[in-house]
Amino acid sequence: xxxxxxxxxxxxxxxxxxxxxxxxxxxxxxxxxxxxxxxxxxxxxxxxxxxxxxxxxxxxxxxxxxxxxxxxxxxxxxxxxxxxxxxxxxxxxxxxxxxxxxxxxxxxxxxxxxxxxxxxxxxxxxxxxxxxxxxxxxxxxxxxxxxxxxxxxxxxxxxxxxxxxxxxxxxxxxxxxxxxxxxxxxxxxxxxxxxxxxxxxxxxxxxxxxxxxxxxxxxxxxxxxxxxxxxxxxxxxxxxxxxxxxxxxxxxxxxxxxxxxxxxxxxxxxxxxxxxxxxxxxxxxxxxxxxxxxxxxxxxxxxxxxxxxxxxxxxxxxxxxxxxxxxxxxxxxxxxxxxxxxxxxxxxxxxxxxxxxxxxxxxxxxxxxxxxxxxxxxxxxxxxxxxxxxxxxxxxxxxxxxxxxxxxxxxxxxxxxxxxxxxxxxxxxxxxxxxxxxxxxxxxxxxxxxxxxxxxxxxxxxxxxxxxxxxxxxxxxx
Numbered sequence: 001x002x003x004x005x006x007x008x009x010x011x012x013x014x015x016x017x018x019x020x021x022x023x024x025x026x027x028x029x030x031x032x033x034x035x036x037x038x039x040x041x042x043x044x045x046x047x048x049x050x051x052x053x054x055x056x057x058x059x060x061x062x063x064x065x066x067x068x069x070x071x072x073x074x075x076x077x078x079x080x081x082x083x084x085x086x087x088x089x090x091x092x093x094x095x096x097x098x099x100x101x102x103x104x105x106x107x108x109x110x111x112x113x114x115x116x117x118x119x120x121x122x123x124x125x126x127x128x129x130x131x132x133x134x135x136x137x138x139x140x141x142x143x144x145x146x147x148x149x150x151x152x153x154x155x156x157x158x159x160x161x162x163x164x165x166x167x168x169x170x171x172x173x174x175x176x177x178x179x180x181x182x183x184x185x186x187x188x189x190x191x192x193x194x195x196x197x198x199x200x201x202x203x204x205x206x207x208x209x210x211x212x213x214x215x216x217x218x219x220x221x222x223x224x225x226x227x228x229x230x231x232x233x234x235x236x237x238x239x240x241x242x243x244x245x246x247x248x249x250x251x252x253x254x255x256x257x258x259x260x261x262x263x264x265x266x267x268x269x270x271x272x273x274x275x276x277x278x279x280x281x282x283x284x285x286x287x288x289x290x291x292x293x294x295x296x297x298x299x300x301x302x303x304x305x306x307x308x309x310x311x312x313x314x315x316x317x318x319x320x321x322x323x324x325x326x327x328x329x330x331x332x333x334x335x336x337x338x339x340x341x342x343x344x345x346x347x348x349x350x351x352x353x354x355x356x357x358x359x360x361x362x363x364x365x366x367x368x369x370x371x372x373x374x375x376x377x378x379x380x381x382x383x384x385x386x387x388x389x390x391x392x393x394x395x396x397x398x399x400x401x402x403x404x405x406x407x408x409x410x411x412x413x414x415x416x417x418x419x420x421x422x423x424x425x426x427x428x429x430x431x432x433x434x435x436x437x438x439x440x441x442x443x444x445x446x447x448x449x450x451x452x453x454x455x456x457x458x459x460x461x462x463x464x465x466x467x468x469x470x471x472x473x474x475x476x477x478x
Contacts, residue, residue, distance in 0.1 A: 028093025031442030031455045035468055036076050037098060039416040040069060042472035045408070048152040053145035055114045062103055067111050068149070068405065070102040075409035076430065077438050080387040082109050096444045096451065109392070115142045116397025134184075134216040136224075140397055146404050147208070151232040153408065154205055157415045158234025161203065168201040168241040169229045170375040171248055173218040176383060176403075178391045186214040193391065195403055196222060197382075198229030201243075201374040205414050206382075206407045207232040211400035218247030226253055230265045242272035243371040249274050249353060251317060258323055258355060273354040273368040276328060285312035286330040286349050294332060297362050306332045307361040310351065326353045329361045382406050385430040420468040 040046075046065035053064045062070075073094075074084060082105040088094060095101040103111070117140035124137040139147070158164065178192040185191050192214045198207045208228035222244070230240065242248075242257055256262050257272050276282065293308040310328045331350040352368050359367070383389030388406035391399045413433065417426050428436070442455040 026093050026096055026444040026446075028091050028097065028442050028444070030077055030091055030094055030097075030438055031440040031453060032437035033073060033077065033094065034097050034453065035420065035437060035472075036073065036412065036416060037069065038469055038472045038474075039420065040072055040412050041474055042419075043153050043156045043412070043415055044475040045069070045072075045149060045153055045412070047475060048149045052148040052152070053142060055111070055142050061107065062100070062111075066100050067103060067108070068146075068408070069098070070108070071405040072409045072412055073098070073102065075386045075406055076413060076433075078430075078434055080390045082112075082392050093442065093444045093453075097453065109398075112393060112398040112401055113395060115140055115146070115401035116393075116395040117141075121396060134213065134220060136210070136212055136216060136221060137396065139400070143397060143400055143404070146401060146408075147228070150206070150208075150404065150408050150411065151228075153411055153415070154200070154207060154232045155234050157203070157205060157411070157418070158236055160415075160419060162236050164202055165236065165238040166202055166241070167233050167237045167239070168243060169198050169207060169226070169233075170201050170371040171196065171198045171222060171226060171229065171242070171244045172371070172375040172379070173197070173212075173247065174379040174383065175214065176389055176391065178214075180391065180394055182394050182396070183391075184213045184215040187217065190214070193399065194218070196225045197375065197378060197407070198225050199375045199378050200229075200233065201371070203414070203418070204374065204378070205411045206378060209404060209407050211396070211403055213396070218245070219250045221252065222248055222250060223252040223256055226256065227264050230270075233266070237266075240266060240268070240270045242270055242274075243368055244272075244274040245371075246275040246277045249277050254326070254353070255317065255320055258320060258326075269355075271354075271356045273352050273356065273364060275368075276351040276353040278349065278351065281314065282310075282312055282328070282351060283349060285310050285328070286332070286351065289330065295362065297331070297365060301336070303333055303335050306334075307365055308332070309361055312351075324355065324357075326355060327357050328353055329364055331365065378410070381429055382410055386410060420471045 045068065049065040049068050053068075055064055070085070074088065077088070079085070079088065085102055085105045085108050088102045089104065120137040120140060124135040128135055173194050173196045175186050175188065175190055176193045176195065177190050183191040183193065186194050194212050194214050194216055196210045196212065196218065198209070199205070200207050207230075208225050210225045210228075226242070233240070244253070254274070256265065257270050260268055289308050289310055294306040295308065296304065297307045298305045308330055310330045312328045313325050316325070329352045331352075333348040333350075334346070352365060354364060356364060382403075386406045386409055388403050392402050393399055413430060417428060425433070425436075440455050442453050445452045445454055
């Protein structure tokens with residue numbers, strides 16, 4: 001006779017009963033959240049909120065700093081809608097750790113609505129030129145205050161990282177899909193919104209953002225976000241660079257970057273490279289480039305990619321005619337085995353415009369292409385791992401504030417990794433941080449007029465609590 005098959009524990013019923021009475025002890029499923037909140041407070045985000053954001057008309061209820069901290073916590077632990085505030089309120093230990101309860105979903109929604117100013121929308125619509133359909137409304141005072149909070153955060157992080165002397169600003173837009181009635185159709189046929197973000201590539205922090213309707217193209221006044229980004233950089237920066245796609249190949253941005261005495265920005269050289277929009281004369285110059293000028297940039301089994309500097313000097317605007325001309329570096333992609341591209345062409349051409357004349361073409365293109373690893377990754381995290389990909393309201397200003405708070409949350413997480421966690425977690429995404437840190441069960445114990453947080457396991461595997469907290473000093477009280 002064969003042995004009787006052993007029954008798997010996964011096949012049986014539970015060995016317990018569920019008690020209908022709620023747990024009386026002050027326990028939490030989010031025992032790692034204090035490290036996040038300590039980072040936020042160490043960077044003096046609450047102080048910046050007090051200085052720059054004034055919304056509440058009465059002293060009752062939560063103040064602005066408490067709301068902002070609660071939104072950051074919501075984003076960090078995985079919430080992506082206002083209703084998730086009610087879920088957080090069910091955690092009995094969270095309020096004990098924060099020193100305050102998080103707001104209800106209704107209160108949080110009412111706070112968001114105060115960032116919306118319908119008069120700004122109406123003004124932008126009135127100022128539309130004949131035949132125009134897309135507009136970028138001026139931000140409300142609360143939205144500008146929230147932007148200043150983010151700039152203060154970046155400045156403080158820069159002060160804590162004084163060895164970082166180089167700043168490369170990567171600018172790009174992304175589409176956030178939305179099926180709300182107010183959402184407008186973007187260039188790819190999807191309805192939603194199309195904000196611009198500017199990222200400091202070397203530190204992976206968002207310097208600035210601008211919320212936009214889906215039908216606003218990326219090349220419609222990208223200069224405003226560009227200026228905001230460079231203004232947010234700390235004073236310790238000594239070298240500045242800029243990378244952008246074809247949306248940044250726009251007269252306003254290029255002129256501002258080329259002017260070393262630029263208004264509303266730092267003086268001196270800003271080295272840049274932006275994708276150039278192809279036109280007949282540029283294409284003609286590329287085709288006319290001598291064969292010996294081309295060098296292989298990369299090659300695979302299907303195609304060969306070559307690059308070369310191109311003799312292309314288009315007509316300049318009056319204020320740029322006496323400046324050093326732009327340099328154009330072309331890319332030529334050819335299929336092997338005489339195959340054709342999907343559109344029937346034998347060769348594809350692209351080009352990059354730059355003011356970096358000393359860099360070899362191959363180095364320049366590799367550097368320019370590096371923005372895909374920064375700005376696109378940031379878009380992905382903010383939309384898919386923080387709350388930025390789900391718009392909570394029909395009101396434009398409320399959605400703009402929601403995205404900006406996701407940006408602030410992203411920057412607080414980046415600061416926490418840089419200032420307090422081991423180097424191996426520097427590239428950790430929010431999902432990883434939740435698994436390792438934030439979602440750690442614990443219990444708050446009250447004894448001798450003190451409250452102690454006892455966790456189910458130690459932090460030795462990635463950091464030590466005492467060491468991490470020592471790296472995050474709180475600002476002196478005024």
